[in-house]
Amino acid sequence: MGYKLFGANVSPFVRKCRVYLAEKGIAYEHESVNPYQPPSFYRQVSPLGKIPALLDGDRPVADSSVICLYLERCKPTPALYPADPYDYAQALWIEEYMDSGFLPVAGTGVFRPLVLGPVAMNQPLTKEIKEAALEVVENQLGPMWDYLERYLGGKEFFVGGRLSIADIAVASGHVNLWHAGIDLDTDHWPKLAAFLARMWSRPSFKTLLAEEQTPWNRREAIAKL
Numbered sequence: 001m002g003y004k005l006f007g008a009n010v011s012p013f014v015r016k017c018r019v020y021l022a023e024k025g026i027a028y029e030h031e032s033v034n035p036y037q038p039p040s041f042y043r044q045v046s047p048l049g050k051i052p053a054l055l056d057g058d059r060p061v062a063d064s065s066v067i068c069l070y071l072e073r074c075k076p077t078p079a080l081y082p083a084d085p086y087d088y089a090q091a092l093w094i095e096e097y098m099d100s101g102f103l104p105v106a107g108t109g110v111f112r113p114l115v116l117g118p119v120a121m122n123q124p125l126t127k128e129i130k131e132a133a134l135e136v137v138e139n140q141l142g143p144m145w146d147y148l149e150r151y152l153g154g155k156e157f158f159v160g161g162r163l164s165i166a167d168i169a170v171a172s173g174h175v176n177l178w179h180a181g182i183d184l185d186t187d188h189w190p191k192l193a194a195f196l197a198r199m200w201s202r203p204s205f206k207t208l209l210a211e212e213q214t215p216w217n218r219r220e221a222i223a224k225l
Contacts (some may be wrong), residue, residue, distance in 0.1 A: 003028040005067075006042070007051030008035070009178070010116075010216045012103055013064040014052040015208055016172040020068045023163065023203035024075055065095060068165055080168070082160035091159045094166035098173040102144050103147040106177055109136030114180040115218045125218075130225045137182055149200070150191045156198070171199035175209065 005028050007014035020026050035051045039109035045060040046053035054061040072081055110133045140171045152158055158166040174196055184193040199205060215224050
């Protein structure tokens with residue numbers, strides 16, 4: 001019966017799952033779901049009403065992290081979780097750092113006022129709103145980037161010397177900032193900036209980035225403020 005993934009394409013959590021599926025080579029159907037106006041059946045798939053959710057045939061799986069772990073059991077190769085126990089824990093930690101630490105700040109303080117509000121809610125975008133978002137970037141995201149820069153160090157990947165869920169989570173979580181015109185200072189965070197460029201050049205990301213350009217890429221409009 002196959003896999004069906006539900007959720008809006010611009011969600012970093014949905015994107016994480018879609019990149020994961022692509023890197024695994026798993027075919028799936030994608031149905032866009034607006035979590036603010038979900039279809040009537042959606043709570044049967046996602047009891048909390050959040051995105052993404054997955055149907056494996058008629059079996060529902062909710063939450064992006066749970067979905068990826070489930071699919072790893074269904075299709076173990078290529079492995080996207082480290083085999084070493086400590087590396088496995090670290091990969092989960094970096095994913096959690098992004099999902100529960102970084103993304104709530106970036107989403108609420110930056111992406112929502114600069115992109116989601118103007119595009120999806122017909123809210124105005126003003127110079128004052130942009131300045132408030134930039135304060136969030138400097139004061140709250142800056143220290144988080146410091147941590148990621150130190151953790152990555154001179155490595156190509158975050159954990160275990162190969163692509164893992166940690167890398168997918170970090171790269172996916174930064175796409176929404178890119179749509180909002182927020183770029184890493186390459187003098188301050190050169191290793192993290194280079195990492196994102198490498199990840200976004202992978203086919204799994206390039207396809208989704210192209211899909212998201214309209215209407216979510218607001219870089220030009222934001223730059224004019």
